[in-house]
Amino acid sequence: MFDIQIKKLIAAERTRQKKVINLIASENYVSKDVLEALGSVLTDKYGEGYPGRRYYRGTSVVDEVELLAQERALHLFGLADKSPSIGVRGNSISSNWSVNVQPLSGSPANFAVYAALVPQGEKIMGMELTHGGHLTHGQKVSMTGKFWSSILYTVNKTTELIDYDEVKRIAIAEKPKLIVSGYTAYAHIVDFKKFREIADAADALLLVDMSHFAGLVAGGVYPSPFPYADIVTTTTHKTLRGPRSAMIFSKVDARELWKKIDKVIIPGLQGGPHFNAIAAVAVALREADTPAFKRYAAQVVSNARALADELARLGWRIVEGGTKTHLLRVDTWMNGKGMSGREAADKLEAAGIIVNENTIPFDTRKPMDPSGLRLGSAPETTRGKKEKDFREIARKIDAILRN
Ligand SMILES: Cc1ncc(COP(=O)(O)O)c(C=O)c1O
Numbered sequence: 428m429f430d431i432q433i434k435k436l437i438a439a440e441r442t443r444q445k446k447v448i449n450l451i452a453s454e455n456y457v458s459k460d461v462l463e464a465l466g467s468v469l470t471d472k473y474g475e476g477y478p479g480r481r482y483y484r485g486t487s488v489v490d491e492v493e494l495l496a497q498e499r500a501l502h503l504f505g506l507a508d509k510s511p512s513i514g515v516r517g518n519s520i521s522s523n524w525s526v527n528v529q530p531l532s533g534s535p536a537n538f539a540v541y542a543a544l545v546p547q548g549e550k551i552m553g554m555e556l557t558h559g560g561h562l563t564h565g566q567k568v569s570m571t572g573k574f575w576s577s578i579l580y581t582v583n584k585t586t587e588l589i590d591y592d593e594v595k596r597i598a599i600a601e602k603p604k605l606i607v608s609g610y611t612a613y614a615h616i617v618d619f620k621k622f623r624e625i626a627d628a629a630d631a632l633l634l635v636d637m638s639h640f641a642g643l644v645a646g647g648v649y650p651s652p653f654p655y656a657d658i659v660t661t662t663t664h665k666t667l668r669g670p671r672s673a674m675i676f677s678k679v680d681a682r683e684l685w686k687k688i689d690k691v692i693i694p695g696l697q698g699g700p701h702f703n704a705i706a707a708v709a710v711a712l713r714e715a716d717t718p719a720f721k722r723y724a725a726q727v728v729s730n731a732r733a734l735a736d737e738l739a740r741l742g743w744r745i746v747e748g749g750t751k752t753h754l755l756r757v758d759t760w761m762n763g764k765g766m767s768g769r770e771a772a773d774k775l776e777a778a779g780i781i782v783n784e785n786t787i788p789f790d791t792r793k794p795m796d797p798s799g800l801r802l803g804s805a806p807e808t809t810r811g812k813k814e815k816d817f818r819e820i821a822r823k824i825d826a827i828l829r830n
Pocket residue numbers: 453532533534535537561563609610611636637638639662672
């Protein structure tokens with residue numbers, strides 16, 4: 428690389444990544460193959476539109492890339508027909524599900540779903556940010572909370588878990604057009620069947636945003652939302668261990684949701700697809716479709732549990748009482764007896780452990796300086812760490828924070 432400044436910065440970031448223990452729940456380390464696809468000549472190509480229906484010429488190769496990514500996405504989540512026929516709906520293989528692999532990231536993917544399916548100003552319903560929901564689930568500071576009228580549900584104050592009866596009560600009273608399940612900081616398994624019942628009772632669409640746990644679904648250690656959802660969105664760069672990108676799956680039936688979504692992605696919201704990213708997603712999807720990835724996903728969950736259990740044994744309060752996934756939240760504030768999440772994250776960073784500060788349910792502090800930390804096991808599991816390593820990390824965290 429001739430650009431010495433950027434070359435140096437990339438090298439510095441590589442060194443930083445190697446030096447630290449990375450417990451960021453939304454990060455991971457991709458394979459060399461994923462990086463190779465990302466850094467390929469596919470980045471040079473324009474191809475607005477969908478395979479076989481582009482506004483540009485010279486797209487025969489990128490058409491194949493996009494179709495392959497779609498096919499692998501449907502296959503990975505058990506949605507592909509037994510005898511797939513490429514290009515049935517112009518941009519998707521034959522299946523009861525359609526997938527759009529063009530969203531540039533998770534936030535535009537969620538925005539596209541609302542824009543396609545919920546008239547502006549109508550109600551969407553998602554979880555409150557401080558309880559575990561994402562910005563794009565209708566928070567007031569997000570465009571999703573400005574363009575649509577958002578109803579935000581919380582977890583139960585005592586259990587810190589989703590109270591399905593309460594969610595149902597709110598949904599029936601408010602009658603949102605769309606309900607979002609799937610979160611940014613929720614450590615338990617979501618009951619998608621119950622969400623389906625709630626959506627049906629409120630006559631709403633059900634969107635499951637599986638960004639955080641997509642890799643766990645692929646690895647068979649988290650229930651699939653597909654039997655219950657109308658639409659499923661996901662980022663590809665968290666537990667799924669792919670490049671920064673996203674996908675939108677929509678159920679194919681008489682409602683033709685997929686058509687509306689495809690139209691919002693292009694021409695409604697985006698321009699040319701990032702074919703290098705789409706190719707890298709295809710690589711990651713293939714990697715996730717292996718026994719080795721299943722073992723990885725199981726290890727991720729087991730490692731998170733080891734981390735949570737050891738921290739709890741050392742006296743830290745784990746939000747929701749533990750974890751069943753790749754992430755957990757730790758209450759560091761402890762009603763003023765401890766320290767803020769920001770202070771804790773700073774101390775840990777100074778000692779080479781990278782985490783993010785996070786709100787806890789019913790937080791009395793501000794999101795920029797909240798009461799807790801969010802920890803995740805996916806990146807360090809990619810680096811081969813096992814339960815005993817995570818217990819050791821817990822002891823390090825304890826020693827750093829108590830010092
Ligand atoms: C549940 C969920 N949805 C959507 C997103 C947004 O993804 P992106 O950062 O790629 O826009 C995130 C990111 O953290 C997320 O956790």
